[in-house]
Amino acid sequence: xxxxxxxxxxxxxxxxxxxxxxxxxxxxxxxxxxxxxxxxxxxxxxxxxxxxxxxxxxxxxxxxxxxxxxxxxxxxxxxxxxxxxxxxxxxxxxxxxxxxxxxxxxxxxxxxxxxxxxxxxxxxxxxxxxxxxxxxxxxxxxxxxxxxxxxxxxxxxxxxxxxxxxxxxxxxxxxxxxxxxxxxxxxxxxxxxxxxxxxxxxxxxxxxxxxxxxxxxxxxxxxxxxxxxxxxxxxxxxxxxxxxxxxxxxxxxxxxxxxxxx
Amino acid sequence: xxxxxxxxxxxxxxxxxxxxxxxxxxxxxxxxxxxxxxxxxxxxxxxxxxxxxxxxxxxxxxxxxxxxxxxxxxxxxxxxxxxxxxxxxxxxxxxxxxxxxxxxxxxxxxxxxxxxxxxxxxxxxxxxxxxxxxxxxxxxxxxxxxxxxxxxxxxxxxxxxxxxxxxxxxxxxxxxxxxxxxxxxxxxxxxxxxxxxxxxxxxxxxxxxxxxxxxxxxxxxxxxxxxxxxxxxxxxxxxxxxxxxxxxxxxxxxxxx
Ligand SMILES: Nc1ncnc2c1ncn2[C@@H]1O[C@H](COP(=O)(O)OP(=O)(O)OP(=O)(O)O)[C@@H](O)[C@H]1O
Ligand SMILES: [Mg+2]
Numbered sequence: 001x002x003x004x005x006x007x008x009x010x011x012x013x014x015x016x017x018x019x020x021x022x023x024x025x026x027x028x029x030x031x032x033x034x035x036x037x038x039x040x041x042x043x044x045x046x047x048x049x050x051x052x053x054x055x056x057x058x059x060x061x062x063x064x065x066x067x068x069x070x071x072x073x074x075x076x077x078x079x080x081x082x083x084x085x086x087x088x089x090x091x092x093x094x095x096x097x098x099x100x101x102x103x104x105x106x107x108x109x110x111x112x113x114x115x116x117x118x119x120x121x122x123x124x125x126x127x128x129x130x131x132x133x134x135x136x137x138x139x140x141x142x143x144x145x146x147x148x149x150x151x152x153x154x155x156x157x158x159x160x161x162x163x164x165x166x167x168x169x170x171x172x173x174x175x176x177x178x179x180x181x182x183x184x185x186x187x188x189x190x191x192x193x194x195x196x197x198x199x200x201x202x203x204x205x206x207x208x209x210x211x212x213x214x215x216x217x218x219x220x221x222x223x224x225x226x227x228x229x230x231x232x233x234x235x236x237x238x239x240x241x242x243x244x245x246x247x248x249x250x251x252x253x254x255x256x257x258x259x260x261x262x
Numbered sequence: 263x264x265x266x267x268x269x270x271x272x273x274x275x276x277x278x279x280x281x282x283x284x285x286x287x288x289x290x291x292x293x294x295x296x297x298x299x300x301x302x303x304x305x306x307x308x309x310x311x312x313x314x315x316x317x318x319x320x321x322x323x324x325x326x327x328x329x330x331x332x333x334x335x336x337x338x339x340x341x342x343x344x345x346x347x348x349x350x351x352x353x354x355x356x357x358x359x360x361x362x363x364x365x366x367x368x369x370x371x372x373x374x375x376x377x378x379x380x381x382x383x384x385x386x387x388x389x390x391x392x393x394x395x396x397x398x399x400x401x402x403x404x405x406x407x408x409x410x411x412x413x414x415x416x417x418x419x420x421x422x423x424x425x426x427x428x429x430x431x432x433x434x435x436x437x438x439x440x441x442x443x444x445x446x447x448x449x450x451x452x453x454x455x456x457x458x459x460x461x462x463x464x465x466x467x468x469x470x471x472x473x474x475x476x477x478x479x480x481x482x483x484x485x486x487x488x489x490x491x492x493x494x495x496x497x498x499x500x501x502x503x504x505x506x507x508x509x510x511x512x513x514x515x516x517x518x519x
Pocket of ligand 2: 312423
């Protein structure tokens with residue numbers, strides 16, 4: 001296999017890496033040669049790299065990650081468990097939609113992170129408060145996307161299943177639910193981002209551990225390279241989760257492979 | 263003639279929200295005999311699909327009576343199956359799972375329905391495609407799946423709503439031949455909707471011309487051509503004669519409205 005074929009096989013990760021590496025180089029070179037900045041106020045990739053290596057072999061990073069993931073997993077799971085069924089009922093039953101839609105839309109559109117201090121007072125600075133915040137941020141994409149997916153169910157397919165003797169439950173399981181799948185995947189993508197914001201914001205307030213606290217703490221003490229390590233670890237997690245979602249999607253839903261247009 | 267389907271004065275008016283009501287069918291009366299192949303032709307929008315949906319039990323008429331083997335039709339049933347114009351395959355199911363649908367909804371055991379579905383897949387000429395998804399199939403193959411799916415529960419009545427309209431001419435010719443062979447073997451009652459006079463004349467025992475909306479059965483033409491019919495027969499003078507008669511009746515409905 002020639003170099004060209006190799007490129008074509010892997011051009012997705014290659015192109016993706018290129019932009020990241022490009023940005024890092026630009027950043028490093030600019031700060032080294034063009035505008036020398038006081039490292040007290042800003043930092044560059046080489047210094048972050050050193051800090052990264054230190055943290056990787058330290059204990060604190062891993063402890064922080066474990067703490068944060070627990071809250072994330074609880075809040076996120078709850079938002080799946082509540083959001084998908086609620087969205088399904090909203091999409092299927094007009095009366096439920098009319099009742100809940102204004103309220104939920106208002107909540108979705110409002111900057112819920114503003115409620116963070118209140119939630120922390122209510123539920124405490126520990127696991128519960130953060131999980132609730134993650135839940136509140138992540139649940140809406142699940143609700144609205146599932147509901148949109150249900151509403152877009154193909155009436156032809158509904159008729160097909162009804163004509164073969166399908167009852168309401170069959171319509172749900174054989175047409176509506178599989179049809180919402182792409183909508184739910186898109187919702188999950190949004191929810192991952194919003195959920196991570198929930199963790200960080202939750203830990204900014206009065207927490208004493210967790211990756212959000214670490215970022216805040218390093219920032220307060222002007223340890224910029226360490227702070228950036230936290231930020232980079234976070235975005236790496238976001239990328240990994242999104243990529244995992246893509247893989248899972250193709251595994252669970254092979255019929256979707258044909259729907260990509262490129 | 264042993265009547266299989268008896269439709270008496272079927273009327274149906276759609277009343278969409280915020281729109282004027284549309285009377286799709288008005289006092290439509292027709293009979294179909296057991297084992298007969300009947301085609302419905304008529305201008306677009308005259309209510310042919312609506313009538314098939316009434317037959318299938320998905321739509322309830324506002325007036326009139328529709329009976330199957332003497333029993334009033336009140337909803338979908340195992341004795342009837344439809345081949346849909348736009349295929350209506352579930353995109354998330356493989357060919358096999360699509361064909362199995364009717365048996366699955368009937369509660370047939372998995373191993374039994376698999377075997378039966380595989381039989382029909384083979385009969386439909388799709389052996390080797392059982393684990394493909396609909397997006398991997400051509401239009402003709404999709405419609406074969408639609409046909410296999412309709413036949414899997416061995417229904418007595420096969421309803422077909424312009425099943426070959428989306429196919430290219432050669433595939434269409436081939437599918438027509440295959441349909442005739444299946445019909446000959448299984449002795450099913452077929453109600454077939456088409457816009458092609460040629461197709462109607464070639465396949466049917468009788469062709470029923472439906473008037474412009476609101477649809478009524480306007481003319482009934484018996485097609486007295488011998489069976490089995492082959493492609494060459496379509497070139498005969500007699501066949502052209504039949505086509506001309508159907509066209510004459512249909513033309514009036516197209517120009518006046
Ligand atoms: N669900 C519906 N709501 C409102 N009007 C409808 C509905 N379905 C059909 N109609 C109307 O009823 C009339 C008959 O429709 P139908 O689909 O039965 O026509 P058709 O004879 O099958 O036409 P075509 O040959 O173009 O398929 C049309 O005027 C159509 O607009
Ligand atoms: Mg139609």
